[in-house]
Amino acid sequence: ALALALPPPAHTNATAQRLPGAIIIGVRKGGTRALLEMLNLHPDVEVAKAEVHYFNLDENYRRGLSWYRAQMPFTLPGQLTVEKTPGYFSAPLVPERMWEMNPAVRLLLIVRDPAERLVSDYTQVLHNRLQRHKPYQSLEELLLLDHDGNGNGRGGGRIDPGYKALQRSLYHVHFQRWLEHFPRQQIHVVDGEALVRDPYPELRKAERFLELPPRIMPSNFYFNATKGFYCLISAGHDKCLDESKGRPHAPLSQRTFHKLCHFLQEPNKRFFNLVGRTFPWC
Numbered sequence: 001a002l003a004l005a006l007p008p009p010a011h012t013n014a015t016a017q018r019l020p021g022a023i024i025i026g027v028r029k030g031g032t033r034a035l036l037e038m039l040n041l042h043p044d045v046e047v048a049k050a051e052v053h054y055f056n057l058d059e060n061y062r063r064g065l066s067w068y069r070a071q072m073p074f075t076l077p078g079q080l081t082v083e084k085t086p087g088y089f090s091a092p093l094v095p096e097r098m099w100e101m102n103p104a105v106r107l108l109l110i111v112r113d114p115a116e117r118l119v120s121d122y123t124q125v126l127h128n129r130l131q132r133h134k135p136y137q138s139l140e141e142l143l144l145l146d147h148d149g150n151g152n153g154r155g156g157g158r159i160d161p162g163y164k165a166l167q168r169s170l171y172h173v174h175f176q177r178w179l180e181h182f183p184r185q186q187i188h189v190v191d192g193e194a195l196v197r198d199p200y201p202e203l204r205k206a207e208r209f210l211e212l213p214p215r216i217m218p219s220n221f222y223f224n225a226t227k228g229f230y231c232l233i234s235a236g237h238d239k240c241l242d243e244s245k246g247r248p249h250a251p252l253s254q255r256t257f258h259k260l261c262h263f264l265q266e267p268n269k270r271f272f273n274l275v276g277r278t279f280p281w282c
């Protein structure tokens with residue numbers, strides 16, 4: 001009876017699962033895991049470790065906000081909850097649904113050369129299929145119409161605009177949809193290639209956007225020559241992303257890669273106009 005009369009320990013009082021104040025919405029293969037893990041270095045940030053897929057999958061969305069909240073980490077008041085689901089960026093209903101949850105939610109979009117992104121996207125699907133002993137097609141078979149093995153064919157070996165991974169690389173199409181619901185300033189665009197080259201400056205910009213005090217330091221990162229990427233140091237522990245991040249890409253002929261770059265020139269320009277900056281993409 002005496003124990004019942006005592007107040008609960010302070011931590012059970014203070015920590016709770018809260019809806020995210022910021023969401024990494026994509027792009028798939030843009031460096032979303034790296035960005036999430038790096039933001040998590042900040043003492044005022046807690047992240048949902050697994051991708052949540054709430055707004056983009058109807059079966060999850062139907063479960064409602066209480067389900068969504070239950071996927072979040074425990075936080076103290078004043079801490080920022082962040083989740084990442086790269087599939088959000090290109091899923092049509094997501095911007096509107098997110099706005100309905102919280103019109104003030106801060107959005108982070110990490111982009112990368114969309115031609116490289118496509119090859120990385122294909123490589124991921126290929127690995128998944130190989131793991132499950134499923135048949136697969138070469139990237140050229142998927143990317144080119146009437147492919148004959150040399151990048152030529154009855155369709156002239158033209159790029160197939162219907163290829164799903166290509167559509168996910170048409171950033172302007174998706175970004176436009178986000179702008180129909182959120183003001184431009186509410187979407188912070190992270191340069192994925194810059195994050196690979198030198199994470200710290202991109203993290204500093206993200207902190208500023210999230211109105212967090214600057215706590216992530218250059219000493220939180222070190223270049224791991226074996227992995228060929230920066231890894232993280234936090235509380236004396238170092239951590240690299242797993243081997244599915246930064247792995248060799250599936251082969252693609254130079255000729256087809258050039259075709260892809262040519263195809264993406266116009267879409268990229270449109271994206272630059274929408275975001276108000278350019279990127280040195282192919």
Ligand code: A3P
Pocket residue numbers: 027028029030031032033034086120195196229230231241244245246247
């Ligand atoms: P590649 O495997 O094509 O090189 P996502 O987490 O969105 O799936 O993105 C994966 C990509 O993150 C990788 O693509 C890799 O280039 C990039 N990346 C950025 N910073 C990284 C880091 N520090 N370690 C490993 N991969 C990183």
